[in-house]
Amino acid sequence: MSATEQPVTPLERDQVRSVGTAHPRVDGPLKVTGRAAYAVEHREAPYDAQPLHAWLVQSTVARGRVLAVDAAQALAHPGVVAVLDHTSAPRLAEPDGDDERDRELEVLQDDRIDFRGQVVAVVLAESSEAAREAAGLVEVAYDDQPHEAAFEATDDTYEPETVNPAMPARTEEGDVDGALAGAAVVVDATYETALEHNNPLEPHAAIAHWDGEVLTLADSTQGVHPVAQTLAPLLGLEQSQLHVVAPYVGGGFGSKGVPHAPEMAVALAALAAPGRAVRLAVTRQQMFALTGYRTPTRSHFRLGADADGRLVAIEHEVLEPTSRWKEFGEQTAAPTRMMYAARNRRTGHRLVPLDVAVPSWMRAPGEMPGMFAHEVAMDELAVACGLDPVELRIRNEPDVDPETGKPFSRRGLVDCLRRGAERFGWAGRPAEPRATPDGDWWVGTGVAAATYPAMLNAGNEARISAADGGHYDVAIGAVDIGTGARTVLQQIAADALGVDASCIRLRIADTDLPVATVAGGSSGTASWGAAIVATAQRFRADHGDSPDAGVWTQAEATDAQSEDHALHSFGATFAEVRVHRWTGEVRLPRLLGVYSVGRVVNPLTARSQLLGGLVMGLSAGLFEESFRDPRTGHVVTQDLATYHVASHADVRDLQVEWLNEEDPHASPVGGRGIGEIGIVGTAASIANAAFHATGTRVRSIPVTADRFLG
Numbered sequence: 001m002s003a004t005e006q007p008v009t010p011l012e013r014d015q016v017r018s019v020g021t022a023h024p025r026v027d028g029p030l031k032v033t034g035r036a037a038y039a040v041e042h043r044e045a046p047y048d049a050q051p052l053h054a055w056l057v058q059s060t061v062a063r064g065r066v067l068a069v070d071a072a073q074a075l076a077h078p079g080v081v082a083v084l085d086h087t088s089a090p091r092l093a094e095p096d097g098d099d100e101r102d103r104e105l106e107v108l109q110d111d112r113i114d115f116r117g118q119v120v121a122v123v124l125a126e127s128s129e130a131a132r133e134a135a136g137l138v139e140v141a142y143d144d145q146p147h148e149a150a151f152e153a154t155d156d157t158y159e160p161e162t163v164n165p166a167m168p169a170r171t172e173e174g175d176v177d178g179a180l181a182g183a184a185v186v187v188d189a190t191y192e193t194a195l196e197h198n199n200p201l202e203p204h205a206a207i208a209h210w211d212g213e214v215l216t217l218a219d220s221t222q223g224v225h226p227v228a229q230t231l232a233p234l235l236g237l238e239q240s241q242l243h244v245v246a247p248y249v250g251g252g253f254g255s256k257g258v259p260h261a262p263e264m265a266v267a268l269a270a271l272a273a274p275g276r277a278v279r280l281a282v283t284r285q286q287m288f289a290l291t292g293y294r295t296p297t298r299s300h301f302r303l304g305a306d307a308d309g310r311l312v313a314i315e316h317e318v319l320e321p322t323s324r325w326k327e328f329g330e331q332t333a334a335p336t337r338m339m340y341a342a343r344n345r346r347t348g349h350r351l352v353p354l355d356v357a358v359p360s361w362m363r364a365p366g367e368m369p370g371m372f373a374h375e376v377a378m379d380e381l382a383v384a385c386g387l388d389p390v391e392l393r394i395r396n397e398p399d400v401d402p403e404t405g406k407p408f409s410r411r412g413l414v415d416c417l418r419r420g421a422e423r424f425g426w427a428g429r430p431a432e433p434r435a436t437p438d439g440d441w442w443v444g445t446g447v448a449a450a451t452y453p454a455m456l457n458a459g460n461e462a463r464i465s466a467a468d469g470g471h472y473d474v475a476i477g478a479v480d481i482g483t484g485a486r487t488v489l490q491q492i493a494a495d496a497l498g499v500d501a502s503c504i505r506l507r508i509a510d511t512d513l514p515v516a517t518v519a520g521g522s523s524g525t526a527s528w529g530a531a532i533v534a535t536a537q538r539f540r541a542d543h544g545d546s547p548d549a550g551v552w553t554q555a556e557a558t559d560a561q562s563e564d565h566a567l568h569s570f571g572a573t574f575a576e577v578r579v580h581r582w583t584g585e586v587r588l589p590r591l592l593g594v595y596s597v598g599r600v601v602n603p604l605t606a607r608s609q610l611l612g613g614l615v616m617g618l619s620a621g622l623f624e625e626s627f628r629d630p631r632t633g634h635v636v637t638q639d640l641a642t643y644h645v646a647s648h649a650d651v652r653d654l655q656v657e658w659l660n661e662e663d664p665h666a667s668p669v670g671g672r673g674i675g676e677i678g679i680v681g682t683a684a685s686i687a688n689a690a691f692h693a694t695g696t697r698v699r700s701i702p703v704t705a706d707r708f709l710g
């Protein structure tokens with residue numbers, strides 16, 4: 001069936017009844033009672049109660065060739081059914097024409113090793129324990145070749161054409177060098193962010209079944225249709241032959257935004273074992289090799305300003321690694337293009353290709369590392385100009401978007417800064433650093449701005465059917481990765497249809513339902529919501545408000561987002577930091593984020609998203625850092641003991657608030673997305689507060705105790 005294209009009208013204020021209310025999370029009871037089935041917990045047909053268990057065998061060299069896989073001992077272990085390697089795994093389809101296959105998904109297709117931890121074999125056994133034991137018995141012989149895994153500029157450093165997702169790598173406007181030469185004040189410094197790994201509570205996992213016609217996959221993913229769209233052609237299947245579901249997902253943060261090698265591994269294993277369900281639970285350790293990560297970044301900033309702190313030039317040159325065998329360029333300088341006014345501006349990215357796993361998405365790729373650098377540089381400029389850092393930012397507000405010249409639909413930054421300053425108690429803050437001792441602690445406060453684009457993905461469809469008793473079935477393939485999508489889409493559907501939320505029966509997260517784009521880029525509510533609102537408008541036009549049971553409409557929204565406006569969310573984060581005089585220990589007693597995000601659909605789930613962003617931001621600011629040993633290419637921090645994610649004791653008084661807004665230009669729902677902005681700028685506010693406390697400027701994260709000693 002095909003969808004009607006429906007020009008969509010934004011939800012009017014008088015239509016909004018459920019939207020904006022604190023509707024409790026609809027799947028809360030199922031989740032807290034343990035009844036929500038996560039990927040490998042599926043037990044109904046065709047995922048049977050006695051699946052085969054898959055275990056991944058990973059390369060112990062960073063570059064080279066597999067000479068031989070000796071599975072004899074593994075196969076002799078009780079319960080082991082098969083060991084797949086590059087000589088025995090099912091073959092992927094040949095690509096169409098000149099298309100290149102995604103190397104990351106070419107699992108077990110040849111003997112080439114591109115990075116340490118690559119999948120070199122898959123063991124299938126009747127129990128998880130047998131599979132794991134046997135994986136350790138597989139003997140792999142390698143031709144071990146020299147590799148590069150240290151992040152340093154090399155002769156191979158290059159400028160890509162684009163950075164994630166498809167932005168130009170370089171922009172230039174005006175005469176940057178001339179303006180810097182004539183500037184009254186210049187900040188010239190380099191800022192670094194750490195290699196980080198996504199650690200959603202639920203590791204990556206999938207259970208697959210091949211019946212000879214259809215491959216079914218219960219996957220822990222941020223997008224069921226994107227998984228089918230990506231994997232089906234590689235597997236030589238029609239999309240209708242790849243049925244993907246993901247009803248409950250324990251977080252993703254971008255790592256589940258695109259399919260990675262484990263999904264392909266379990267799909268191939270299922271094809272090799274027709275009629276059996278195959279279950280793959282990726283371990284926490286394996287996630288540090290196989291499911292993407294935030295690449296480290298090095299940002300060289302030059303800010304030039306007049307004596308009043310008004311920027312005349314902004315230069316942001318980024319150096320960051322990528323993998324040698326698949327390019328991913330983090331768009332670290334992207335926010336620098338639109339954030340502050342300046343007539344002269346240059347941004348660029350250069351990549352260092354390494355023999356490492358390919359970087360990927362991690363909450364606010366680009367904005368998070370880029371705004372750390374920009375906002376610490378702005379703090380340094382405020383100090384250099386003798387200006388309050390809130391005032392400095394207000395002075396550099398642009399009239400229109402510096403990147404596109406379009407008016408902002410809403411530029412809420414100044415309101416966020418003013419409201420945050422008031423609530424945080426910013427007035428009276430000592431201008432000088434190292435001014436507030438408290439016993440053995442230095443106390444300081446810092447501020448940073450945040451921004452994130454309002455993305456609305458085209459190509460979403462929804463289906464609405466009238467049911468008995470005034471109920472409506474609303475279907476869309478969207479995935480709720482823990483954000484609250486299931487709840488807010490029900491609220492949006494209710495208001496779009498003009499009924500109570502209890503009249504909506506929502507179905508999501510299944511490729512049998514109308515096509516939906518990824519739960520990523522903070523785009524979900526806007527994109528899926530647009531499809532639901534458009535479909536409801538079409539439905540009401542065709543069938544009225546007292547429809548006969550059984551009538552239905554399927555539609556896709558058009559004209560859902562203004563092309564005449566720059567569409568961005570903004571925020572301001574305020575931090576109080578205490579640094580121990582003798583040990584350098586850093587504590588964060590208070591963190592406040594104030595956001596301009598358009599209309600908030602559900603204050604409960606929104607607050608949770610923004611708080612989660614703050615926690616992830618403070619975690620990046622103070623703790624998270626993966627260490628890849630350049631001698632082996634191995635990420636040695638590969639558990640939650642050596643890779644510290646903020647825990648309860650690290651998180652003290654966190655407050656979030658948002659401005660009362662609606663933004664019909666950004667989406668028919670009126671909101672601009674809230675999944676990522678909470679992490680942006682948070683680490684910078686902490687580094688800036690640590691400077692204010694101690695007088696020590698830390699230009700890289702995580703901000704650890706050793707920075708304040710000696």
Ligand code: MOS
Nearest residue numbers: 254362363520521
């Ligand atoms: Mo998120 S990094 O946009 O999936």
